[in-house]
Amino acid sequence: MPEILVLVEHADGAPKKVTYELLTLAGSLGEASAVWVGPGGEGAQDVLGQYGAQRLYLAADPELEQYAVAPKAEVLAQLVRDKSPAAVLVSSTAEGKEVAGRLAVRVESGVITDAVGISADLVAEQSIFGGGVVVHSEVRRGTPIFTVRPNSVAPEALSSAGSPTVEQVSVELSDAAKGARVLDRVVEKKGGRPELAEAAIVVSGGRGVGSADGFGVVEQLADALGAAVGASRAATDAGWYPHVNQVGQTGKTVSPQLYVAVGISGAIQHRAGMQTSKTIVAVNKDREAPIFELVDYGVVGDLFAVVPQLTQEIEKRKG
């Protein structure tokens, strides 16, 4: 079986959900190998195995975390040369795409970003122009590199999974990789809710929410649904919600089962980040707002009346 490398996304020593999705996908293409860059990967051995990892490569040198992006690409490049995998899968986040891009240049391969599926013969499916066109494409030079959108594949835990064999990887970073030093990492995230890019349900608020306090209405609905909270640029620029929650062209691209837009007009840059959501609903007082062109269900009305009622009704139904 051909080997498929999966770059693990992790935070606080635990893999993120997208990694399980990628391992599941890799398992359908060949034998999945997880690649962990940074310290702490030993602890995740079993859970990675559950999702089908046969091997776990640990590049644990703390130095790898002192520089931006390039070290991950260099670890993967070394593995591509040593192990000749059939493909490399990276999550389609801002950083994941950069890692994939550098890797493609380094190993002289082609790269396909934002895949929503990959077939057994390594043809990727992409959804472009805001979901209007479906493209099937292939890499025809080198080791195919794909970035895969979170929420594209249902992660499957195996009932009879073994623990992956562990191999330590040591990488001599190039001087160029050490060019961009990370001096500080600042977390602006509001804790306690599912992560935006990975959530099954997203509730987003826009300028219509009116203030930072107004986001309470959005958060209450999100909590009733077990959802992540998103925001439009108008709301993050106004400082009502952290930028990490921005959905759209220059924020996160989300593709949840359900997207709820509250007080958002639906500008093209916002749509770019949420248009491929499976079900879309909106509450907006303006019947002409472009968001209504996308919705499966829309309510024209004041969000401060509609949303609390919705939250209450959901709580009631949950019992």
Next chain:
Amino acid sequence: MKIVVCVKQVPDTWAEKRLAPSDSTVDRESVDGVINELDEYAIEESLRIKESGQDGADSTVTVLTMGPEKAAESIRKALSMGADAAVHLVDEGLHGSDAVQTSYAIVQALGTLTWDLVVFGSESTDARMSVLPAMVAERLGVPQLSYARKVEITEGTVRIERLTEVGYDVVEGSSPAVVSVVEKINEPRYPSFKGIMAAKKKPLTTLTLADAGIESDRVGLANAPTVVAEFTEAPPRGAGTIVNDEGNGGTKLAEFLASKKFV
């Protein structure tokens, strides 16, 4: 400081974008072209670095665009915003180049210029790959300072705030370096009448493959490392139900969500 700003012409934001049935490349002929929005922020930031005199009085901003003849309109606009000169890499042989090839071509074109900083937008609205700044940094072997919402330059050291999944990182490198910017960084200026007039006299150099030393078998559709096998128009989203709130809009929406098993 010599700054090169990479500017792409893309189909107008609101235009119906499509792929050309003949060769599955973005149809650029039938739509109006505009400067990729984020590249306006890159131009603005480059101009601000120049104007602030942070790095000596002899700073210049040169626009670099790879694209068909038509892209010259966008180059003129960039010049009218205040850039000093422009280079247009234009050659039939480039048509259909993918990201890996484009990064190679841009690096070759950069080789014809002197520069300390190359500034990019962080994403183009048509390709939406966000890979070019990283690829160019990799090829050049210079620091990649991307997704910047803030850029500060002191004596050859470039420090940025890089947006991350959870907040931001403070990242630093020395010039020469590659920078890419997000829209939080500034508010791009409109070209003034004076700027528009002045742009007409500014130097615009065109480069062919040969001029930039680009090997023709390393660019273009026929040599691309990725290929589009086929594409189809997705079925349009079915028209949704839209109701006016008559005091029970929230309840109705809850009923809809319950019918879809979200509640």
